[in-house]
Amino acid sequence: TEELPEEIAVEDxxxxxTSSVILARLMTELKPAQAEAIRLVKIEGYSVEEASERTGQSGSLIKVNIHRGLARxxxxxxxQADVE
Known part of the structure; x- marks a missing residue:
């Protein structure tokens, strides 16, 4: 075995x-069904059909909630960018 140096370079x-915290805060601005559809399909990688099964929403409603949620x-x- 080799001894490791005291200071090992790690990524920042x-x-x-920061991005995760900002995204979580933004998701609270959405309707729960929109946030859940976006989380399942766009963040966790489920298919529309899988998200439909998990939520009880139709596949079409999942798509609508994603579209409206992302637009929101x-x-x-x-x-926020205009204010800054």
């Missing part, structure tokens, strides 16, 4: 943590 995870998120981010 600050931007990932874009509007929120744009509004």
């Amino acid at each position: 995870h600050e931007s990932s943590v 998120l874009a509007a929120i981010v744009q509004k």
